[in-house]
Amino acid sequence: MTGPSDRVGAVVTGLGTCLPQTVVTNDEVSRHLDTDHAWIHRRTGIDRRRRVSASTGTGDLAVAAGAAALKSAGRDGCDLVLLATTTPDRRCPATAPWVASQLGLAAAAFDLSAVCSGFVYGLTVGASMITAGACDRALVIGADVYSSIVDPDDRTTAVVFGDGAGAVLLERGRTSDPGAVLHTELGSDGSGDELITIPPGGEHLTMQGRDVYTRAVTTMTESARSVAGKAGWDMADVDAFVGHQANIRILTSVAKRLGLPPERVVSNIADVGNTAAASIPLALADAAAQGRVAAGDRLLLTAFGGGLTWGSAAVVWSGAEPVQEVRA
Template sequence: MTRAAVLEGLGAMVPPRIVSNDEIGELVGSDDTWIRTRTGIHQRHWAEPGTVTGDLAIAAGERAMRSAGGGKVDLVILATSTPNQPMPATAPEIAHRLGLGTPWAYDLSAACTGWVYAMANAVGAISSGLIDRALVIGADIWSTRLNHDDRASAIIFGDGAGAAVLRAGDPDEPGAFQGFDLGSDGGHHDLALLAVGGSRQRSYRQPPSEQDNLLAMRGKELFSHAVERMSSSSAKLLDRIGWTVDDVDWFAGHQANSRILYAISDLLKVERERVLLHIDRVGNTSAASIPLALTHAAAAGTFGVGDRILSTAFGVGLNWGSTALTWPDIKVDGVLGD
């Protein structure tokens, strides 16, 4: 029998501190109405000083493991663009602090597409028989890297983490992943950039400027790329796995902007009632975005066993990816801190 990867547990975490549109508006010279109209965001969560990405990842991972009934895992992947430090990777530390022994563990950097890329890695490892069980975490803390002089990007981002446990199983059982579509286009790598810390910046042997420490993003261009790439990737995946748009019960896209999500759903002809929205509560949480939205919806009782879910994401780099699964019979708690 063909071996498949099956979703066994979910967990998520956002920091307790809520940053309203009014509060961020004072920092960037905007207001609640402007932010809501252009992004769909009502609030976001920011980490307090001393909280690192690994802390959020561990909290989400603990809840995912509890949702899955505990046990051991053979692989831990952390999808993040904001690791605890450039080196060493944060994933081995997470595995250690979770008491998971000595699994294969590594970080994966693909910005907002990190979750889908990491899931593809874990699903491939399980399907090939290399491992039996994996913990995949998407986590980012962008609040410390925002340029408040760039209103378009500073209002968007929040901090958070989402995690999933995958196990080997049957391709026909609820929870099985059905396939992936992945891609990249490095010709547009400069549309969003965090310059500090890499060999390119350090090769000049000059101290980085303050701006180098902050995210630089060309939002209007990214918007059009995001709509095009996520819609085309979703269509390719549906064709590959033999689903029609009518087969999709829920569209769980990357929570970057509500206008992007609705533009994609309109292109795919997915009714807006089937689009998951969590961005209003947490903002754009990068690699944590999709698992946060799934966890929130699952805890609210949105999904039924066997529901067909299409997910798609787009990140700077550029990269993009889509995946699909049927929903399993699992118990999921709400988003911790939300």
């Protein structure tokens, strides 16, 4: 007879990422904006970001990241492909079935839109479907090409966002296994939908930065604390805090409110910027590649995005070796 700490659950067995090869520095972004490297770095913590070529779309990045995650896990297939994105290649149909096809899969596949919270939403849905017996393996991909929706002349957004993709493979296991997704928590508040939006009939993303900052810090703190409590963790038990890479000031403020020291905060925002739904798996892959997270470490994930949406997850790291890909 199994107890509450050992039940059927979803386990992370693979981790893959894909970044475009083109690097855009703050100095390059500043050429069309009333700003400079020092201002951007001070306000956001970002030094550079990646941009896709004109021939590369969200689906291309998602395929590369998904294939990398399967390779990381030593698997050649799955029965669910879930793509979290705000920048699908078409309004209709969804991009996920094309991604699955390119991976050689006839799996169930669908897109999920929760903006920067998309990966945590996807992780929750994939883990829940595995636990419910609806599938055995789920490929959860976060991929966004924000260069396709950001106005290059808008300083609020142009300096912040980058393109990229990250993915994990989830498999059926037990909550006592390495890599277990122990608990997740999701939330939303549609009354704040104007804070991060593409207005009706518009082409470009708009963001009310000051209000987003305030809401993000408060909400991410409360959500992260809640999911850690559900996992039975004190903050002293958390080995690594992997927050959505929106802004270094947000990450720092949330970690401080949670009582987490700087050395436990995972951040790669300086190198890739805010990659929306891809940011958490990209940050996690960087940390794993650098040896900052190891098998058995307790990871606290949290994100906040447009909608407004938010979500957090308590995961015990499996020690999966990330596979990283680069595309034009």
